[in-house]
Amino acid sequence: MDAIFIQILNGLDKGGAYALIALGLTLVFGTLGVVNFAHGALFMLGAFCAVTTQKLLTISKHVQDTSITFFDAYKDQPYLEIWWGDFGRTIIDWSVPLSILLTIPAMLLIGLSMERGLIRHFYKRSHAEQILMTFGLAIVLQEIIRSIFGANPIPTPAPDIIAGSAPIGALFGLDEALVYPWWRLIYLLFSIITVSGVFAFLQLTTFGMVVRAGMHDRETVGLLGINVERRFTVVFGLAAVVTGLAGAMYAPILSPDYHMGMDFLVLSFIVVVVGGMGSLRGAVAAGFLLGLLQSFASMNEVKTIIPGIDQIIIYLVAVVIILVRPRGLMGRKGVMED
Amino acid sequence: MSKTLLRNDWVVMALFTAAVLSMPLWLAPIGAGYPDLLQKFAIFGLFAIGYNILFGLTGYLSFGHAVFLGVGSYTAVWSFKLLTMNVLPAVLFSVLMGGLFAVIIGYLSLRRSGIYFSILTLAFAQMSYNMAYSVLTPITNGETGLQLAKSDPRVIDALFIEAGEGLPSTDLFGMQMSGYPGFYFCAVLLIIGFFISLRIFRSPFGLKLLAIKSNQTRMLYTGFNTRPYLLTAFVISGMYAGLAGALMAVTDPLAGAERMQWTASGEVVLMTILGGVGTLIGPLLGVGVIKYFENIFSALNVDTLHQIFSFLPDWLENVVVWISSHFVGEGWHLTLGLLFMVIVIFLPGGLMEGFQRIGSALRNLFKRSEAVAAQPSEKE
Amino acid sequence: MGNIVLSIKNVDKTFGGLHALGDINLDIEEGKIHAIIGPNGAGKSTLLNVCIGRLAPDRGTVEFEGKNMIGMEPYEINHAGMVRVFQTPEIFPDLSILQNVMIPALAKRDGVFNFDAFKSMASNADIEEQSTRILEELGLKSQTHDHAGSMSRGDKRRLELSMGLVQHPRLLLLDEPTAGMSRHDTNRTIDLLKQIKERGMTKIIIEHDMHVVFSLADRISVLAQGRIIAQGTPDEIRGNPRVQEAYLGGAEL
């Protein structure tokens, strides 16, 4: 029972990340019809916004390191620490949450310029060409990050006071040994808030109405004399911000490295398809569903029955869903369902 | 060269054969004239040609073709281990196994089209890769890859030859399949593969596949059951991939799971698009560019750059080397990524479109001068 | 009455709450041109779609030469001898005009599937000749190697028609064959259809243009709100007050 309870938490936590990534992808895919292979790179860029914030806050003075005698070595002392002492240290400690302040504008800018500069010229092009272009873009973005930050993962810890774990076992009257990291609980909460925020934006604003209408039928919306183009740009920017935030907040869980985007790329496409092409609610539901399934498939009890199931469960679900119900969990009939 | 001449299959084949067999000569000046890379060109050429029969003709974008490549390699190595080091059975079994897997995966995946088809093939590929890497290690030898061992039974060889000291190498009736002989073996199969592809492209079958790509619904109402056509194309391309996988094992008897990863499938997609989807030669150009980058550009380092640019004045040499060093060696991915973007932005039809544009520009130039020269007697 | 080629019996079809077709009964005689007319939304296209297997009816049968077509795949229906010419041209935009016609000709010859990967295109001289002839008849001969996608709309319709004709079907279903054509082209198409009529091909035509209907049709069925409200020869229809009321708003034909 305890094991199942905690696996549900794991699944929800994973699902939160999957849902956020897929939400951005389905916005782009469903609204703009672009197969964006650079979507994983957006997640990676988001995570590196957290790294950048950390690096900016720890801009340091080079001090001769006297502990090393073989050669001239320097150690770094952050200026914030020099100037403000403990307060400076606290700011550095909080760099991941603070990075949201950088992530939103930075990712918005990246998203807007990507759409304006490249993506928009590819709306009418074939999927193959979109794939080649966005894949090329993903590689270029990755390599730029690598040339700045290197290939090794960069530790970006959560703030000290929430770096530990919450005694949920005690809280819920289960085994005392059950704990869950605060940051993961925060991430789950954060993903729910962000998803709700995006839904509220799309449901309650006129802008969102137009976008949703555009997802149903782009031509008609175009005929109404609404400038769809500009809205598409904003949608892409929005997708970039959501994906970037998902990445930035994920940094303490998964130390960012330049290649992490590719690891999430296949997965995000699968979540979108399982949820139903162009369905925002479907993407979120599928994200949580796949997260949960993956968690349960990883349990030793399950793995002893079907060895290796945890490695293929996601793909297996995708195959079954596409074959049995091609519109996905919540996709409308007939949307990109040929 | 006139276009009508190129419409003749035999002229095309003669040119192609000459070009492929003389590769060691004309690729040497750019540093690509050594057996391993030549073999890779031929092997991946086959892979891409086969892939193009599916993607180029039917428009079905498969992200799982590396599975058949991997299956082909495993089959070939098992044939070396169990039966004989002769490459012919290995090639035969691999093609059949590639085809068999293609029938299974194709039968299921082709129930859907468009992006759904792509995701299905991708999912099958990833499942195969993950299983081969871990759970199926007894068959695939996992991360290390399936290798030959001295203790392998090799039942057919055991009847005829006494095992020598050390590991045996792959052969074709006594001719060793590494180095240049290996390349020529691959090259001959590439030529045969190209010939088959040429025939398919110029057959009624090919035309029907193109029609499916153009408007599948209409094909149904025109009286064609499109699914067997698609499945046939899928299986043919799977067999090409199986053959390519076999040749990888023939020239280098090792089969690793990473050959089946989705990025490996992605590579052949990129090769095909880069060169020009649906053209006969395009995929081969794509193969050439990507493999050249992977093997030659990645090997350049600051020292070699200094040698290359040593003709420049010192300060300029340093500047040029500093700039270019970001794009070679460990930066070769960056160059490749930029190349993808540039090609698709400026030449949507891939490299082939670039050549066609250059060709037609030259032709216009030529025609104009010809027209000027022929002005007085113009009457047609 | 002659031989019945197509017999539609008790066909019903609803979309959501909308009754698109209600208890349709229709017999098509061999060798005749049968026109189906009716106001927009009367269910004409739905009826055609049911006939060629694009839509499954809720109830009823469609019998072609005595065989029920319901539940058959579109390509099986095609090979049974019933071919549809689409209203919005459904051509192969990436192929040449000639190839567009060769495809249905190949279908006629090869059946639903034929693995002819190693036959050269040149060995299909007969198919090519046959296709060229049809194109010639429809006045498209001059541009056979152009891409079909770049044709004008009117030309596409003619191409569409030749794709149907090349298969020599026993029953040809024409969905507004002249819509969007100039007067001149329309007249040419009428002449052409008349010519073909002499070859004994049965046709069903859905048409708005009354000029076309009355100059071609042997029999006319009038559809309104998913029901057949009248059937008869052109003269009978012309004089039918219910038709005039429902469809023509009382105007004189």
Place this chain on the structure above:
Amino acid sequence: MSDKKVSELSRRGFIKVGAGALAAASMPMFFIKDAWVAKDFRNNPKGAASVKFGFNVPQTGAYADEGADELRAYKLAVKHINGDGDGGMMNTMKPLSLKGNGILGKKLEYVTGDTQTKSDAARGSAKRMIEKDGVLMVTGGSSSGVAIAVQGLCQEMGIIFMAGLTHSNDTTGKDKRRYGFRHFFNAYMSGAALGPVLKKEMGTNRKAYHLTADYTWGWTQEESIKNTTEALGWTTVETVRTPVGAGDFSQYITPVLNSGADVLILNHYGKDMINSLTQAIQFGLKDKMVDGIQFEIVVPLFSRLMAQGAGDAIKGILGTTNWNWSLQDEGSKAFVKSFGQEYGFPPSMAAHTCYVQALLYADACERAGSFYPPEVIKQLEDYDFDGMGNGPTLYRGADHQCFKDVLVVRGNANPSSQFDLLKVEQVVPSAQVTYDPKIFGGELGPYEV
């Protein structure tokens, strides 16, 4: 059919033939029996003024930083062998035959290649070096799969391979090759070295839980550690396989919480290890008490780059490494000094093993007085040396594995500098980690190929 040995034709000879089509037609002519004339061998430098090494390291992919560090070390080794710079370990290596004028009087040059940490790419890159660039020796790499793949290739091609970072028992066990040599230690030695330290620190009554990367290296390490700990009297609660590149390990870590285990052993490397360790600590495993016993985490294979990636998570964690820059012996000091002066930071253990391998090969050629591989191999086999940072070392002839001291280290709780991440807990003498080569089987194969 007889067992005929058919020779390879040389590239240069081939090109001379001219037109390829012609060559194809007349191909059988080239297969002359026994073309190795007295000690001729592939890429024989003969009268050339220089010889080339092939540095085959990961330049892209997850281990690119490690590869970059390896490459730095190799460049330094080339410098030192050619007599430039301060000489590094050439000053401390004992015995030493190199004279600082290249190898056998020939200047040393090098070519580089990218393994991408993929067997196929690594073999392709090695083949280019051998076939096109004519290298005498290939070295480098950062994973066992690659090392085994390249080693197999080098055996076929008759080129010596000096493995870089590879920790699997198989490299010098089941898959050992006559032409392959490993200076780096292996999983078995990690286990053997950890044994006594674990006993001292944690006692003999522990319950261990393994998380293991689901591929060959992970399994061999799991097995080695399991054997060691069970010999101490520990029980193994569970061994769980995790997919490579899982990223989020939470679903594997949470079952540890109430499994009753009091030691978690992470058989992960690289990114997997960084993530699993960081996440395990987020789940409070480091501060956990099980039945009044302090919970412990052990990472059997450590590297500095991994420690950097894991950040604070590494503090207090036990593991083993091949070498650490803080060692105070003369060889280590000399190497750290020249590396630090060249690049501004100390070398990693990957850099160290690569540097040593390059030097060892060069020295063996010098001793053999020839580049003829069988002679060089014989020089390396059962060779005793010292002054290379790990104390007296034996290159065992039976499996081409180096036997030397193994370091048991602990993540430094109070690092004095950004490089001071690992503290050497104990230097386990080589006698304690030496094993019988027979236990892993395998066959080296012939000298002449």
